[in-house]
Amino acid sequence: MNREREPVGVIGTGYVGLVTAAGFASLGSEVFCVDTDAAKIDRLLAGEVPIYEPGLRELIEQHRARMHFSTQLSDAVQHARLLFVAVGTPPTASGDADLTAVNQVVDAMPASESHALVMKSTVPCGTGATIQRVLRERARDGLRYVSCPEFLKEGSAVEDFLRPDRVVVGDEGDWAGDAVVGLYEPLQAPLVRTDVASAEMIKLAANAFLATKISFINEIANVCEQLGADVVEVAQGMGLDSRIGPKFLQAGIGYGGSCFTKDVSALKLLAGNSGYHFQLLSSVIEVNELQKRRVVSKLQRHLGELAGRRIALLGLAFKPNTDDMRGASSLVLAARLQAEGAHVRAYDPVAEHEARKLMPDLDYADSAEDVLQDADAAILVTEWPELLQVDWRDVAIRMRGDLVIDGRNALDGQAVRQAGLTYEGMGRRPCRQ
């Protein structure tokens, strides 16, 4: 006999909320999803999945009977005592985390002794303490508070929910923390149970560390270019050291996405607000911004003036297997190229719809073949599997020029060169014949 599973509420049905909801439904919970975006809820009620995430559609279809969607918070409050908050916390103009949506949820909470807010959204360290103070001031301190930061990665979010590296639960050691731990128990992941502030900090520190690793290898790549070394082989040699590990050592045109950019900036400002100047993170951010622009100088070195040149962007999403365009390096790159007067044509197998919202003036192609037609240069921006499989001999015939810049060091450079094209990666050694 299955033990009856705790029903849960999930507030916010974006990348994190929808995956969390489907994941808990797959573990046997009734899940009550709430979103203020009525159009999104209508699509979910109609059986549509509004985001692209491998395996998510299937998981939702399989457990649809246990998933309920509404625009009314009361529907979740009525059925579940644990209310997971997965609303957005985008950066403000100053780079701090915008907690407007989080505060809206807190404001809407009823006075209750039997509910808990479980914070999945990434919030600055200290947010939980502030929320608890506000609840006390409003005589709502019966409501429990748990920090349960989310570590899933877009592109493998379902897998990450079902097989997490760890589950972090920050709480005050009461029923709510125990209940959250119980929900995750079937996943048999290592558990870090700590206080709220430490849980909040774990999330920010983890993202800042990963961003630092990327900026570090990007700087090594830039030095490799000066000295004739090859960053891919350097990274391989570094990554085999078990203290370093091979992940996040892929040099390229910079990290993007909704999380790294905003979380690194939020941690830097959080430290600053508390009186500590987090110097390292300033450099991590600056290196990343410069890295996104580095391709432009590579193009100029080969082509001279870019005005009137036809540049093909292969991929736009911030990484493969997602349609998420938030913080994508392509946004900066395309804008820089357009500012230089280049004609920018782009193809992304999945993210075009999202990209059009942010870059309406770009010329969009229907396929990799189409985008490369008559191009003076091609840039691999996102390493989608289909873009790694293009036939370079065919490309050489289609293109007007011969320059291929591998912004992700993911192409077979030799195959590109054998087709008669000029290959240039990020931090790769010049052609070794």
Ligand SMILES: NC(=O)c1ccc[n+]([C@@H]2O[C@H](COP(=O)([O-])OP(=O)(O)OC[C@H]3O[C@@H](n4cnc5c(N)ncnc54)[C@H](O)[C@@H]3O)[C@@H](O)[C@H]2O)c1
């Ligand atoms: N996307 C990721 O890979 C990822 C990974 C880990 C953590 N996070 C964090 O999780 C949080 C959510 O990120 P996301 O990418 O899922 O965001 P998202 O923008 O995809 O989704 C947020 C959802 O919340 C809804 N919403 C906003 N205000 C609301 C309210 N008051 N009540 C109910 N719904 C509301 C929005 O309509 C939207 O559907 C952020 O804090 C983010 O930093 C994201």
